Amino acid sequence: MSSPVDLPFLSFIQLDRNASSPVYIQAAQQIINAIQRGHLLIGSRLPGTRSLSDVLQVHRKTVTAIYAELEAQGWVEVCPNKGTFVINPEEGGLAVKTSDMPVSLAKYPEKTGYFFSKSNILDSPFEYSHCSYGFNDGVPDIRLMQMHNLSRIYSATMKRKSNRKKLGMYNQEGSEYFKAQLSTYLNLSRGLHITQENVLITRSTEMSLYIISQLLITTGDLVLVGELSFFSANMVFQKSGARIQIIPIDDQGIQVDYIRDNFEPGSIRLIYITPHHHYPTTVTLSAQRRIALLQLASEYGFVIIEDDHDYDFQYEQSAVMPLASADTQGMVIYIGAFGKSLAPGFRTGFVVAPYNLMCEMRKYLGIIDRQGDIIMEQALGEMIEEGDINRHLKKSLKVYRERRDLFCELLVDLLPEVVSFKKPTGGLALWTEWNVPFSLLKFANSCIQDDLFIPKTLLYQNAKVTAMRLGFGHLNDSEMEQSVAILKSRHDKMRC
Structure with a gap:
């Protein structure tokens, strides 16, 4: 009471x-x-x-x-x-019991008394389920995370008096120590040539795209994306007032020649690409097209937003360097998420861009994330400096490579002549095309009956393609075997 x-x-x-x-x-x-x-x-x-x-x-x-x-x-x-x-006069009687919590007769308004605009663009496409099994678009397995080591580093960072002082300060600029470590890490792993002055720390890739859009896009600007592309990025661009047009994709990535053949110089504001493993098809943009795209950006004057969302997950020895590593004209904005192999709470987004753009972007960041996360950034910086990130990634990559191979084997064994795919050179998802068209939505709904959840965001179906992007990284061997068995069982029932 x-x-x-x-x-x-x-x-x-x-x-x-x-x-x-x-x-x-x-x-x-x-x-x-x-x-x-x-x-x-x-x-x-x-x-x-x-x-x-x-x-x-x-x-x-x-x-x-x-x-x-x-x-x-x-x-x-x-x-x-x-x-x-x-007491409530309408109810009367003894109102008080030791277990009762006080309640209010007043009600909070169910609706506003004023008008506001609603956005259909930002309606969340994400779904959740309590099924025992499920696919996603390719996320790491948090069970592989070295929780003890992470907690040790974070706890030690919290206890340092020098860091405690920083908790009482606004820090929209981000940890200078972390930015210095991150810039070094990106230079060594991505072949970039940056300093900490070229790095902006954000909460996520979506926040990075939002800040970029606020700064670069005005109503009516033309933004090019792949024919199949990342839905969250498209939502951000549309909400900023952009006109989105698609570029065809093949087994070498986006068709750069299509841009030259169908658009005039100066007509394009920016192009959004995921060249390392295109989202959702996982194909890699070829070296020839990378060079051609950089040349075209300089000639046409459009910005390239390069999102290397799963660069850390590479299973081949010869890694393809980002476009940003070869950009000499300042046309590429490079974005990504650091710590993708860790749990979501230990990740952070980043933007790499020329210094003059970075100065403006920090102004926008100061509005939406003034406080920052100085302790987490300090801990991540120490993980880079002490080599924990590399050690953890090296161990997890071995597991993910084995899971990729097993997933491909299961699809070949259980769904022969039903599903077509190419084994990806990296990433945590497989692009699967179903050889005979059928309703993927009905199929996904039927799988729920067998305790398997397939979100709508993984389904890609039109007149040309019937496909799914199926993430395997979060599944262990038995979970993967059971999930693919359900796919086979449900597909067999639909054919009958």
């Missing part, structure tokens, strides 16, 4: 001793009004007569008269040896 000491009676009881109405009636009416408005909750215990008389500066007998009036009208109930409690 609420303590009477916590009830701010003077905030809703104002007595006028010059009024014609008696003081006890004034107080009783104002207490009733407070109950109706939710300032006093049903089940609240009112102060004793002596305490309330001190608060209201009235005689104790006046308070006795107030409570008598409230009880007569059915708003309070006096319980011997317990106190006076607020």
Whole structure:
């Protein structure tokens, strides 16, 4: 029950001793009004007569008269040896039980009293299920995360006095130490040539895209994306007012020649690509097209947003360097997420761009994320410097490579001549094309009956393609075997 000491009676009881109405009636009416408005909750215990008389500066007998009036009208109930409690006059009876929580008669408005614009663009496409098995678009397995090591580093970072001081400061610029470590890491792993002045730390890839869009896109600007592309990025661009047009994709990535053949110089504001493993098809943009795209960007004057969403997950020895590593004209904005092999709470987004653009982007970041996450960034920086990131990634890559191989074997063994795919050179998902078209939505819904969840965001179906992007990284061997067995079982039933 609420303590009477916590009830701010003077905030809703104002007595006028010059009024014609008696003081006890004034107080009783104002207490009733407070109950109706939710300032006093049903089940609240009112102060004793002596305490309330001190608060209201009235005689104790006046308070006795107030409570008598409230009880007569059915708003309070006096319980011997317990106190006076607020009740609901419509229900009556003893309102107080030791397990009851005070409730309010007042209701919060269900709708606003004013107009505001609604966005269909930002309707969340994400779904959730309680099925025992499920696919996603390719996320790591948090069971592989070295929780003990991560917690040790984070705890040690929290305990340092030098870091505690930073907790009391706004830090929209991000940890300079982490940016220095991250820039070195990106230079070594991606072949970039940057300093910490070229790095912006964000919460996620979506936040990075939002800031870029706010800065670069105006209503009506033309943005090019792949014929099949990342839905979250498209949502951000559309919400910023961009006109989105698609570029055809083949087994070498986006068709760069299509841009030259169908658009004029100066007509394109930017192009969004995931060249390392195109989302969702996982194909890699060829070296020839990378060079051609960089040349075309300089000639046409459009920005390239390069999203290397799964660069860390490479299973071949010869890694393809990002376009940003060969950009000499300042046309590429490179974005990604650091720590993808870790749990979501240990990841952070980043943007790499020329210094003049970075200065403007930090202004936007200061509006939406002024406080930053200095302790997490400090911990991640130490993980880079001490080599923990490389060691963890090396161990997890071995597991993910084995899972990729097993997933491909299961599809070949259980769904021969049904599904076509190419074994990806990296990433945590497989692009599977179903050879005979059928309703993927109905198929996904039927799989739920066998405890397998396939989100709609993984389904790609039109006149040209019937395909799914199936993530395997989060599944161990037995989970993978069971999931593919359900796919086979449900497909066989649909054919019958």
